[in-house]
Amino acid sequence: MxxxxxxxxxxxxxxxxxxxxxxxxxxxxxxxxxxxxxxxxxxxxxxxxxxxxxxxxxxxxxxxxxxxxxxxxxxxxxxxxxxxxxxxxxxxxxxxxxxxxxxxxxxxxxxxxxxxxxxxxxxxxxxxxxxxxxxxxxxxxxxxxxxxxxxxxxxxxxxxxxxxxxxxxxxxxxxxxxxxxxxxxxxxxxxxxxxxxxxxxxxxxxPAPRGLFTGSPSLSPRPPYYVTNRTGRTTMERLTAYTCDSKVSRLPGIFAAALRG
Structure with missing residues (x-):
């Protein structure tokens, strides 16, 4: 898809x-x-x-x-x-x-x-x-x-x-x-x-937190390339911005979007 x-x-x-x-x-x-x-x-x-x-x-x-x-x-x-x-x-x-x-x-x-x-x-x-x-x-x-x-x-x-x-x-x-x-x-x-x-x-x-119930615990959120990810576009836009300008201040926004996916 x-x-x-x-x-x-x-x-x-x-x-x-x-x-x-x-x-x-x-x-x-x-x-x-x-x-x-x-x-x-x-x-x-x-x-x-x-x-x-x-x-x-x-x-x-x-x-x-x-x-x-x-x-x-x-x-x-x-x-x-x-x-x-x-x-x-x-x-x-x-x-x-x-x-x-x-x-x-x-x-x-x-x-x-x-x-x-x-x-x-x-x-x-x-x-x-x-x-x-x-x-x-x-x-x-x-x-x-x-x-x-x-x-x-x-x-x-x-x-x-x-x-x-x-x-x-x-x-x-x-x-x-x-x-x-x-x-x-x-x-x-x-x-x-x-x-x-x-x-x-x-x-x-x-992905977290479901990994706790399948024996694969991790901090990995739902991948942004999933077509069912609710914040995939926002996460990728923020990752792209961070790649172009690697300010530490951009990281909280990336994590926040990724975890809401």
């Missing part, structure tokens, strides 16, 4: 466990948020045509909210589905349900699917509850190591790797000029690291 999905870092496919009791609750919450967000224009060239193509391929696709062009495809079953092959570059989210006898099996299935079936290698997010990570540390670490993406966000949007500026940003190595994929090489990389494979970012599972 960030920038109406007109982003090279926009999420397009959500991989979830098929039989997990939280899958339907998660999708219900996604529907609620999509339905409550204000209407946004799909201004990028070709967005209407690509969304129409998704809707044509999926008569069951949902349109949360009235007068919206955002699409939710709640259960993709065709391994050759166009949403798994084509970048929509607009407000469309497809859901793929994978085997899930236990957390390690799902992590293996999700890693293999993301690596072998999804064409992009720029960025991905792995959402894992702190309790699950503690119980299955080896499986989670294995997935983090195995996922072939240039930036992997563990409990955060991978785009934050681009926003930080100093972390390497680019596609996972392996593309060629004949098969360019998501690109070749890394930009930013202020520390001039060589032979970069990927950037891994980690964040609390939930």
């Amino acid at each position: 960030n920038n109406s999905g007109h982003n090279c870092v926009a999420g397009q496919i959500l991989l979830v466990p098929r039989h997990w009791d939280g899958t339907e609750r998660l999708l219900a919450e996604i529907r609620r948020v999509l339905g409550e967000l204000p209407a946004r224009a799909d201004y990028y060239p070709g967005a209407d045509e690509r969304l129409t193509a998704v809707a044509r391929a999926h008569p069951e696709a949902e349109l949360p909210g009235e007068g919206q062009s955002r699409l939710l495809v709640p259960d993709i079953t065709d391994p050759d589905d166009p949403m798994l092959r084509i970048e929509v570059f607009a407000s469309a989210l497809g859901v793929m349900r994978l085997p899930d006898e236990d957390a390690p099996q799902f992590l293996r299935a999700a890693t293999e699917f993301a690596n072998d079936k999804l064409p992009g290698t720029l960025g991905a997010t792995l959402l894992v509850h702190p309790g699950t990570e503690r119980a299955h540390r080896k499986a989670v670490d294995g997935a983090v190591a195995a996922l072939r993406y240039g930036t992997l966000g563990v409990n955060c949007w991978w785009a934050f790797g681009f926003l930080l500026g100093y972390t390497p940003w680019g596609a996972h190595p392996g593309h060629t000029r004949q098969d360019i994929g998501s690109g070749i090489g890394f930009v930013h990389n202020a520390f001039m690291l060589e032979d970069v494979e990927k950037t891994v970012l980690r964040a609390p599972f939930a």
